[in-house]
Amino acid sequence: MSSDEQQPASFAAINLFLLSTATFLYKLSRNSGRNRNNGIFESEDGASYRIGSRGIECLRPALPYLGAFIKCCEDPCHPKTNPSGYIALCVAENKLIQERLALRLMPENCSGEAFSDTVAYCYSNMLGLPGAREAVARFLTRKFLRSGENSEHKMVSDVNNQAQTKVDPQHVVLSGGAASIISNILFALCEPGDAVLIPAPYYNAFENDMKLMAKCVPCPIYTSDPVKGPSPKELDSAAAAVVKRGLCLKVVLLTNPNNPLGVIYRRGVMLDCVKWARSKGLHTICDEIYALSCHQKNNAFESILKILDNDLRDDVHMIWALSKDFGASGFRAAFLCTQNVGLLNALGNLNIFTCVSHPIQLVTSDIFNDDLFVDSYLEEARLLTVKSKAICERKLDQMIIPYVKSEAGIFIYADFSAILPQPVTFSDEGRFSEILQNIAHVVSCIQKCILNGRLVFSLFPTIMTLKVMTPGSSQRETRPGMFRICYAWVSEEVLEIAMERISYIVFKIRKLGTRYRWDDISEKYLSEVTTCGISKSGSLHALSAIQ
Secondary structure (H helix, E strand, C coil): CCHHHHHHHHHHHHHHHHHHHHHHHHHHHHHHHHHHHCCEEECCCCCEEECCHHHHHHCCCCCCCHHHHHHHHHCECECCCECCCECCCCCCCCCCCHHHHHHHHCCHHHHHHHHHCHHHHCCCCCCCCHHHHHHHHHHHHHHHHCCCCCCCCCCCCCCCCHHHHCCCHHHEEEECCHHHHHHHHHHHHCCCCCEEEEECCCCCCHHHHHHCCCCCEEEEECCCCCCCCCCHHHHHHHHHHHHHCCCCEEEEEEECCCCCCCCCCCHHHHHHHHHHHHHCCCEEEEECCCCCCECCCCCCCCCHHHHCCCCCCCCEEEEEECCCCCCCHHHCCEEEEECCHHHHHHHHHHCCCCCCCHHHHHHHHHHHCCHHHHHHHHHHHHHHHHHHHHHHHHHHHHHCCCECCCCECCEEEEECHHHCCCCCCHHHHHHHHHHHHHHHCCCCEEEEEEECCEEEEEEECCHHHHCCCEEHHHHCCCCCCEEEEECCCCCHHHHHHHHHHHHHHHHHHHHCCCCCCHHHCCCCCCCCHHHCCCCHHHHHHHHHCCC
């Protein structure tokens, strides 16, 4: 063999040796790491957790502000007994209407039957009790598919075609919350690492819903006008970004009405999104959890059930729950409408882990079959929500803080960027959060992460951890200074106090002029903030100090 022939052979042998050595060292390092940690992860304060890597992934809260929210529940603001307490404007939950629901459920003929019926104590179809699926299907038919008073369009299908004018109970699944439905759907439809497109900004807990069990990758759709929703061209751009990352795109997730914007996507936008997804062989999930929380009786909302004439095929899936519109998030009752037989069969197994308890299913059935109560309850909720919304809008207008004109939901998306140093950055958004933290005397939320095999706890001060507002940065917002204000978790009196506190801070910052530094804003400078809104005289006194 010539020297020229021996040289390639030598290079091949060397490469093979290096590859084998690298593989051996890699396996050795992995094994030594396992032996060293032995499944035990330690926090910075020395606390140890005997837990696996999957358990470590679960240590991060579904909502970053969860720990601080619990603190808020322990020391809540009360106009008379605890006026300087914590105020939660970060939780999208309607507590304004809950007493009415409790009164409806307390009579023995409702709550008693939920436990006197022997079906409450037995196994059944994990997709839901037959009677409950029928009640939900009837409810979805009446309020989503055939709703006439809140739609700009009439159904084009023949009214005698029962398949199109009625939701089939066999297409209904009951599950323990919308989060579990999203997780289970993605688990069944996708492979680990598959991408899901979502118009940004979006509800921050979607990322937990997608990642934890289904191992999917949320990918934002950035649009020129988030209020209108994504166009086919913008969907193309988002899909191209997914491909560039080397991911496989499987699903488009749409929230209509939108969270956090509070806007309603029009029929044309929804149709374009579904058509685009179908042209790419993708699934479309429509989260309509705020559908019955529209602010006007005659509004533009149309369910995807109605837009598609109840012809979802096997690639469109609609979700709704009791959590928002009925103010009953503690019931953990959500509903999926899908015509994908394979998905339904898969959920029959997956739902073992997330099925709704039979007593709650029986209570839900009783409510949904009471049309008079449902209609009056939702109308009362609408009126109460609109009143609280008006309080927020009035104060934001006084502060000259722009906001999205919401059409639905229980929150307002406001733009505080004008009071931050220019050009504004997300770092400035964080500093603004720290100011609210200091003057409100609220601890930051604990964030958990893994660094070099150790469980590390770190403080991440944001307005949402201050029980004030949810910052846009946590919702994949591209513009610093955007915040979501949830106004239905507190009473009108407490909401007034919260908005007075925010107003006080805004006006005090503006008083410093446009060239202020963050160091100029001290706790002493904002010392009167906890007295804002306690009484009319106290509120006027606080505002007069900065005029």
